[in-house]
Amino acid sequence: MCSPYLDDIQTTKMPGIVNDYNPAIHTTRLERLLRDREIRRSSRSYSSNEDARDANRDIDIHRNRNNIYLSDADKRSGDEELLDGIAESKTLHDGCEKKDGWPSKQRLLVVANRLPVAAVRTGEDSWQLEISAGGLVSALLGVNEFETRWIGWAGVNVPDEVGQRSLTEALAEKRCIPVFLDEEVVHQYYNGYCNNILWPLFHYLGLPQEDRLATTRSFQSQFSAYKKANQLFADVVNEHYEEGDVVWCHDYHLMFLPKYLKKYNMQMKVGWFLHTPFPSSEIHRTLPSRSKLLRSVLAADLVGFHTYDYARHFVSACTRILGLEGTPEGVEDQGKLTRVAAFPIGIDSSRFIRALELPEVKDHIRELKERFAGRKVMLGVDRLDMIKGIPQKILAFEKFLEENPVWQDKVVLLQIAVPTRTDVPEYQKLTCQVHEIVGRINGRFGTLTAVPIHHLDRSLDFHALCALYAVTDVALVTSLRDGMNLVSYEFVACQAEKKGVLILSEFAGAAQSLGAGAILVNPWNITEVAASIGYALTMPADEREKRHQHNFMHITTHTSQEWAGTFVSELNDTIVEAQLRTRQIPPLLPTRVAVERYLQSKNRLLILGFNATLTEPVDTPGRRIDQFKEMEVKLHPDLKEPLNKLCNDPKTTVVILSGSDRKVLDENFGEYNLWLAAEHGMFLRRTKGDWMTTMPENLHMDWVDSVKHVFEYFTERTPRSHFELRRTSLVWNYKHADVEFGRLQAKDLLQHLWTGPISNASVDVVQGGRSVEVRAVGVTKGAAIDRILGEIVHSNDVKAPIDYVLCVGHFLPKDEDIYTFFEPELPVGGATTSRAKISKPRNQTASKISAQKSSFRPFVQKAPQTFSSSEKKTTSNGNGHWWSMMRDRLTVHEGSSVLDLKGENYFSCAVGRKRSSARYLLGSPADVVSLLKELADSLSQS
Ligand SMILES: O=P(O)(O)OC[C@H]1O[C@H](O[C@H]2O[C@H](CO)[C@@H](O)[C@H](O)[C@H]2O)[C@H](O)[C@@H](O)[C@@H]1O
Numbered sequence: 052m053c054s055p056y057l058d059d060i061q062t063t064k065m066p067g068i069v070n071d072y073n074p075a076i077h078t079t080r081l082e083r084l085l086r087d088r089e090i091r092r093s094s095r096s097y098s099s100n101e102d103a104r105d106a107n108r109d110i111d112i113h114r115n116r117n118n119i120y121l122s123d124a125d126k127r128s129g130d131e132e133l134l135d136g137i138a139e140s141k142t143l144h145d146g147c148e149k150k151d152g153w154p155s156k157q158r159l160l161v162v163a164n165r166l167p168v169a170a171v172r173t174g175e176d177s178w179q180l181e182i183s184a185g186g187l188v189s190a191l192l193g194v195n196e197f198e199t200r201w202i203g204w205a206g207v208n209v210p211d212e213v214g215q216r217s218l219t220e221a222l223a224e225k226r227c228i229p230v231f232l233d234e235e236v237v238h239q240y241y242n243g244y245c246n247n248i249l250w251p252l253f254h255y256l257g258l259p260q261e262d263r264l265a266t267t268r269s270f271q272s273q274f275s276a277y278k279k280a281n282q283l284f285a286d287v288v289n290e291h292y293e294e295g296d297v298v299w300c301h302d303y304h305l306m307f308l309p310k311y312l313k314k315y316n317m318q319m320k321v322g323w324f325l326h327t328p329f330p331s332s333e334i335h336r337t338l339p340s341r342s343k344l345l346r347s348v349l350a351a352d353l354v355g356f357h358t359y360d361y362a363r364h365f366v367s368a369c370t371r372i373l374g375l376e377g378t379p380e381g382v383e384d385q386g387k388l389t390r391v392a393a394f395p396i397g398i399d400s401s402r403f404i405r406a407l408e409l410p411e412v413k414d415h416i417r418e419l420k421e422r423f424a425g426r427k428v429m430l431g432v433d434r435l436d437m438i439k440g441i442p443q444k445i446l447a448f449e450k451f452l453e454e455n456p457v458w459q460d461k462v463v464l465l466q467i468a469v470p471t472r473t474d475v476p477e478y479q480k481l482t483c484q485v486h487e488i489v490g491r492i493n494g495r496f497g498t499l500t501a502v503p504i505h506h507l508d509r510s511l512d513f514h515a516l517c518a519l520y521a522v523t524d525v526a527l528v529t530s531l532r533d534g535m536n537l538v539s540y541e542f543v544a545c546q547a548e549k550k551g552v553l554i555l556s557e558f559a560g561a562a563q564s565l566g567a568g569a570i571l572v573n574p575w576n577i578t579e580v581a582a583s584i585g586y587a588l589t590m591p592a593d594e595r596e597k598r599h600q601h602n603f604m605h606i607t608t609h610t611s612q613e614w615a616g617t618f619v620s621e622l623n624d625t626i627v628e629a630q631l632r633t634r635q636i637p638p639l640l641p642t643r644v645a646v647e648r649y650l651q652s653k654n655r656l657l658i659l660g661f662n663a664t665l666t667e668p669v670d671t672p673g674r675r676i677d678q679f680k681e682m683e684v685k686l687h688p689d690l691k692e693p694l695n696k697l698c699n700d701p702k703t704t705v706v707i708l709s710g711s712d713r714k715v716l717d718e719n720f721g722e723y724n725l726w727l728a729a730e731h732g733m734f735l736r737r738t739k740g741d742w743m744t745t746m747p748e749n750l751h752m753d754w755v756d757s758v759k760h761v762f763e764y765f766t767e768r769t770p771r772s773h774f775e776l777r778r779t780s781l782v783w784n785y786k787h788a789d790v791e792f793g794r795l796q797a798k799d800l801l802q803h804l805w806t807g808p809i810s811n812a813s814v815d816v817v818q819g820g821r822s823v824e825v826r827a828v829g830v831t832k833g834a835a836i837d838r839i840l841g842e843i844v845h846s847n848d849v850k851a852p853i854d855y856v857l858c859v860g861h862f863l864p865k866d867e868d869i870y871t872f873f874e875p876e877l878p879v880g881g882a883t884t885s886r887a888k889i890s891k892p893r894n895q896t897a898s899k900i901s902a903q904k905s906s907f908r909p910f911v912q913k914a915p916q917t918f919s920s921s922e923k924k925t926t927s928n929g930n931g932h933w934w935s936m937m938r939d940r941l942t943v944h945e946g947s948s949v950l951d952l953k954g955e956n957y958f959s960c961a962v963g964r965k966r967s968s969a970r971y972l973l974g975s976p977a978d979v980v981s982l983l984k985e986l987a988d989s990l991s992q993s
C-alpha cells in the first residue's frame with residue numbers, strides 16, 4: 052500500500068525525520084494532519100533538492116524567498132513541455148517501491164470529465180494531443196507529488212475499435228486513460244445536463260431562460276445520460292483501480308461517481324471536489340434531481356470545495372433537503388460521516404515566474420510593449436462563458452471611456468475570450484452578443500489607427516499568455532460567479548516587476564484569498580466597475596506595490612501542489628478517523644443468538660421503547676417525510692400479531708418504556724397484555740389496571756410554569772415547532788422547523804433557561820437531535836426501572852427470577868442508563884450511577900436484585916410536589932445515592948431474588964443510533980419488527 056497510514060498502521064521512515072507516524076499514537080485528527088503536513092513539506096524540499104542534484108542543473112535564477120530554480124527544461128517550456136511533464140510525473144520512485152527509506156509516491160487516480168489533453172484525429176490510428184483549456188486542468192497539471200493517472204474524456208467521439216485502441220495507446224504515454232462517450236451521450240450529458248442545467252444553476256443563473264418547457268421536457272433524458280456517463284467513468288476507474296489508490300473525482304460532471312465507485316468497492320478511498328460554486332440550498336432545491344445528486348456525492352469519504360461558503364451551502368442543502376445532520380465536520384447519516392471542508396485551489400506559481408525569464412517570453416513582452424507604447428494595458432482572460440461577465444466588463448469599460456475622455460486614446464482593453472462549449476446554444480448566443488457590443492464600442496471610440504478593445508475569440512499558448520500578463524497594468528476579472536478564477540492568480544504571478552492592479556469580482560472564489568490586495572467590485576454595478584478602472588489606472592506606485600506583495604505572497608504559498616497534498620492527506624486521514632470511529636460502534640444484534648437464549652430461559656423480560664423503535668414508517672420510498680403522519684406516531688401495523696403472542700406467553704413480561712405520555716401509550720397498547728411505563732417510567736400501569744405514579748415523593752416541580760413561558764415564547768417565534776407539557780417534563784420539538792433556524796433558536800432558548808428560570812432548579816436539560824427537554828432531576832428510564840421492576844414483582848407477574856433481558860430502544864443518551872442498569876458485567880463500585888444500582892457479588896457473573904413490597908401509590912393528579920431540601924440535594928447530585936438506598940431496601944428487607952441474569956442472556960440494543968452504550972445495534976424499527984417476529988415464531992416452534 053502506498054499510503055503512509057491506514058488500517059495496518061504502518062510506519063514510514065523519512066531521512067532527517069524521526070518518523071514515528073502512527074495514527075494510534077497521534078490520536079487527534081489535528082495532530083495527525085499537522086504531522087502529515089510536516090512530512091509532506093520535508094519530502095518536497097528533499098525531493099526538489101534531489102531533482103536539482105540529479106539533473107546537475109545550473110541555477111540561472113535564485114529568487115531568495117521562494118527558492119525558485121530555472122531549469123534547462125524550462126528554457127523550452129510551454130504547452131509542449133507541460134504535456135511531457137504529464138508523462139514524466141517527475142517521479143522519484145516509480146510504482147510503490149521505496150528508495151533510501153523514502154516512502155513511495157501514493158498512486159492517485161484523478162477522474163475528471165476532461166483529460167488534460169484533447170485528442171485530434173490525424174489518421175486512422177494516429178492522434179495529435181493538445182493541452183485542454185480551463186482552470187481545472189492547469190491546476191492539476193502542477194501537481195507532481197503523486198503517482199498520478201488521469202481518467203477522463205478526450206473530447207472526441209471515437210466510434211471505431213482501431214481508433215479507440217490507438218488513442219488509448221497514445222494517451223497511455225501521457226499517463227491518461229480515456230473514457231469513451233458516444234456522441235448522443237456527450238450531447239445529453241455534457242452539453243445538456245452538465246452545461247445547460249447544472250452549470251448555470253450552480254452559478255446562480257437559474258435554468259435557461261428561453262424555452263423553459265423544452266428544457267423541462269428534455270430534463271429526464273439528460274439526467275439518464277448523466278447517470279449513464281457517470282457509470283461509464285466508474286467502470287473505467289474500477290478496471291484500473293489498485294488497492295491503496297486514492298480516487299479523486301472532480302466537478303459537477305461526476306456527482307454520481309462516488310456512489311457508483313463505492314458500489315464496486317466500499318474500501319475505495321474516494322474524494323470529490325467541486326470546482327464551481329455550490330449555491331445556496333434555496334437554489335439547489337429547485338433541481339428535480341436534487342436529493343439523488345446530494346446522496347451520491349455523500350457516498351464519498353471527503354467532499355471538498357474552494358471556499359467555506361460553498362461548503363456551508365452544501366451542508367445546508369444536505370440538512371434542509373435530505374434532513375441529515377450537519378456537524379462542524381461534515382454531514383452525518385446514521386453514524387456515517389462524510390467529511391466536508393474547504394480546500395482553496397492554487398496555481399503552480401513557480402512555472403509562471405520561471406517562464407518570464409525565457410527568451411521567447413521576453414521577445415513577446417518586447418513586442419507587446421512596442422505595440423501598445425504610450426497606452427496603459429488592461430487585460431481580460433476568460434473562457435467565453437456567461438458566468439465570466441464579459442458583457443458587463445466591456446460595458447463598464449465603455450462607461451469609463453465615456454466619463455473620462457482624456458483616457459480614450461491612452462488605454463486599451465485586451466480581451467482574450469477562449470471559445471468553450473460551443474455546441475450549447477446559450478454559449479453561441481453569448482458570442483454574438485459580445486461581438487456586437489465590442490463592435491459598437493470600437494465604432495464609437497476607435498480612430499483610423501487604434502481601437503480601444505482588442506477582442507480575441509481564441510486561446511493563446513502559455514508563453515504568449517505569460518507575456519500578456521506581464522505587460523498588463525490592470526487586470527479585469529468581472530465574473531458574475533466563479534468557483535475560484537485562476538486567471539487572477541496567474542496575473543499576480545507574472546507581475547513581480549510591474550506590480551499592476553487586479554480588479555476582481557467579489558463573486559469569484561478568489562476574492563476570498565486575493566481580496567485584500569485587489570480592488571473588489573460588484574460586476575453588476577457598472578458605475579462601480581468604471582470608477583474602479585479609473586482608480587486602478589491612477590493608483591500610486593507604493594499602494595500598487597503593497598497590494599501586489601500581499602497577493603504575491605498568497606499565490607506563491609497556496610499552490611496547486613499544496614492544494615492537492617492537503618486534499619489527499621485529509622482524505623487519507625478521513626479513512627483513519629472512520630476506522631477509529633467504527634471501532635467504537637457496537638456490533639449488530641446477533642438475532643439468532645438472542646432468539647436461542649430467549650427460548651432457553653425460564654423467565655424473560657422484554658423492555659421496549661416506543662418512538663422510532665416500534666413505530667410505523669412515516670415516509671414512503673421516494674417521497675418526502677410526511678409531517679402530518681409523524682406528529683401522530685402509531686405502532687407498526689406488522690407488530691400486532693407478534694406482540695400479542697409475546698405478551699400472552701406466561702414466561703415473558705413485556706414493558707413498553709417510553710417518553711410519551713400516558714394517552715399515547717393507552718391508544719397504541721390498550722389492547723395488549725403488558726406493562727406501560729409512560730413519561731420515562733414516571734407512570735406505570737399494567738394494561739389490566741390503573742395508572743400509578745412511580746415518581747419519587749416530593750418531586751420538585753415548581754419550575755414548570757416559568758419553563759413553559761420560555762417554551763411558548765420560542766414556539767411562537769419558530770414556525771413549525773411545538774411543545775408538549777408532560778407531568779414531569781416539558782419538551783420543545785423543532786423537528787419540522789427549518790433545521791438551522793431551529794438550532795439557533797434552541798441555542799438561544801437554552802441560554803434563556805440557564806440564566807433564568809432553571810438556574811437554581813433541580814432539573815436536567817436534555818438535548819435531543821431536534822428537541823430540548825427539561826425534566827425534574829431523577830427522571831430517566833434507568834432511574835425508573837428498579838421501581839418498575841419492584842412493582843412488577845410485587846404484582847406477582849414474575850414468579851421466578853428473571854434470567855433473560857432484552858432491552859431495545861431509540862433512547863436519548865440521558866436515558867441510556869437503562870442499558871447499564873442491567874449490565875451484569877460491570878464491576879461493582881464503578882464510577883457511574885448505574886453501577887451502584889446493581890448488587891452483584893464479586894465472584895459471580897449474575898446480578899441479583901431482591902424485591903421489596905411496593906411503596907407505589909395509585910396515581911392521583913396532585914398539585915406540583917416538592918422535595919424536602921435534603922432529598923433535593925441528593926437527587927441533583929446525580930441520583931446515585933437515592934438508587935443505592937432503594938436497592939438496599941429491596942435486598943435487605945425481603946431477600947427474595949428477582950434478577951438472576953448472566954452476561955450471555957442480556958441483550959441491550961440501540962435502534963437507529965451508532966453511538967450508544969448498548970451492547971448491540973439494530974438499524975431501524977423494521978429490524979425490531981423482524982426480531983420480535985422471530986421471537987414470537989420461536990414460541991410456536993418450542
Ligand atoms: O471543460 P470545459 O467544459 O471546457 O470547461 C473548462 C473548466 O471550467 C470550469 O473551471 C473551474 O475550475 C477552476 C479551477 O478550480 C476554477 O478556478 C473556475 O472558477 C471554475 O470555473 C469547470 O469547473 C471545469 O470542470 C472545466 O474543465
Ligand SMILES: O=c1ccn([C@@H]2O[C@H](COP(=O)(O)OP(=O)(O)O)[C@@H](O)[C@H]2O)c(=O)[nH]1
Nearest residue numbers: 184185186187189434469510511536537538
Ligand atoms: O488562452 C488561454 C486562456 C486561458 N487559459 C487558462 O485557462 C485557465 C482558466 O482558469 P480559471 O480558473 O480562471 O477559469 P475556468 O476557465 O476554469 O472557469 C487558466 O489557467 C488559464 O491559464 C489557457 O489555457 N489558454
